[in-house]
Amino acid sequence: MQTVKELLLKTEAFFKDLGLPRPRREAELLVGHVLGLERVQVYLEFDRPLQDDEVAGIRALVRRRANREPLVWLLGEVGFYSIDALLVHKDVLVPRPDSERLVDAALDWIPADAAPFVADVGAGTGAIGLALAQERPGLRLYAIDSSDAALANTKANVARLGFGDRVAVLKGDLLDPVPPNRPIDIVVSNPPYIRSADIADLEPEVSKWEPRLALDGGPDGLDVYRRLVPAAAARARQAVLVEIGFDQGDPVRRLFEQAGLVGVEVLPDLAGRDRVVRGRVVGG
Ligand SMILES: C[S@@+](CC[C@H](N)C(=O)[O-])C[C@H]1O[C@@H](n2cnc3c(N)ncnc32)[C@H](O)[C@@H]1O
Structure with a gap:
């Protein structure tokens, strides 16, 4: 033996x-x-x-x-922000520590006693939105994704965290699944932003296994931002925040400004690379 x-x-x-x-x-x-x-x-x-x-x-x-399947899929869970064990299913993007920067940037704009309606577009496991919900007990969340595997994973995490009464898990494109009469104060998103041609060069855990829908941002990586930023600026009452690739700060900042968002900032991650763009709605 x-x-x-x-x-x-x-x-x-x-x-x-x-x-x-x-x-x-x-x-x-x-x-x-x-x-x-x-x-x-x-x-x-x-x-x-x-x-x-x-x-x-x-x-x-x-x-x-x-x-070369991602280790986290085999273990089934990972720590993310203040969530000790976030469930991560096969065929759903493994949440990255870099995305915790987006959580920080959003919390910075949400007072501890606030009760905003937040939409997390492209929720995946639910990591970003659920970390915000964990930190802000009054927050209500729309967790949106177009992938059934991601939605099942988000639902499993909502159940595990006991957040069923304040999280709606919705299927569809960008903000479309949130009915027009429902409020959205803040939009957060870590959308697919890798250039299509760059995906094959990434480590095999990513290029061979992680879902293309979670990675592929089109020829210049900006396809989803071009649709999401104007839609989010039109719906959100307060602010829009997105994760970006290290070299996307300038073009995404321009998209924010063209959409009429104000006080637009590009924020670095711990390694000093551009990681988050955020802007406020006029009067929000
Ligand atoms: C980069 S992953 C981010 C997942 C998760 N938010 C995280 O940070 O770990 C992008 C997610 O967006 C979803 N997605 C891609 N295009 C979408 C669309 N048009 N509408 C809604 N979700 C989309 C993918 O299925 C994927 O789960």
């Missing part, structure tokens, strides 16, 4: 040969996940002999990871 330690070392060596960047950490996380153990507990159980079904479960995940 193999012990935890033996299988862990084998998995680490296999991941190293494949050139995965953090072979030890990934091995610990996958082994721990199947055994229901935290990473530190894996070490406390080093000499435990593994049952056949445990070995089979670990091998199945190791094979998927060897095929």
Whole structure:
């Protein structure tokens, strides 16, 4: 019978040969996940002999990871902002730490006791909108996506967080699913913004697995902003905030200004690259 330690070392060596960047950490996380153990507990159980079904479960995940499926899909959850364990389903974009900048930028404009109606366009797992809802108890959210896989994932997170009474999960294009008589104060969005031609050059976890609908921003990466920014500026009563790629600050700022938004700012992420554009509605 193999012990935890033996299988862990084998998995680490296999991941190293494949050139995965953090072979030890990934091995610990996958082994721990199947055994229901935290990473530190894996070490406390080093000499435990593994049952056949445990070995089979670990091998199945190791094979998927060897095929460069995103690690987070295999683990099923990730921490995002103040949400400890956000569920992340296969076929839904894995939330990135960079997107926490958009959450910060929005919270900065939402007082702690405010009760705004916020629309998160392209909600994916629901990460951005749900992090805002967690931080602002009065906030009501429309979580919108055009992908059924994303909507199922958002709904699972809404249920897990117990936010069912203040989140509407809606299917459709951009803001269309929010009925015209329903208020929207703030629009937030991390839309697809990668240039179509650049997608093939990204790491395999992204180019081979993550949904094209979540990535592809058209020939110059700006297709969705061109439709979303004017629509959001026309509907929102207070503000519009979007995540951008590092080289999209100037063109997206222009789209905000052309749409009549004021006080437009391009904000950097922690690495100093442009990451968020935000602007206010006149009088909002
Ligand atoms: C970059 S992902 C962002 C997901 C999530 N907000 C996050 O930050 O982790 C973009 C999301 O927008 C959705 N999407 C793409 N085009 C859309 C459209 N026209 N209307 C609504 N959602 C769209 C995709 O399905 C995907 O879930």
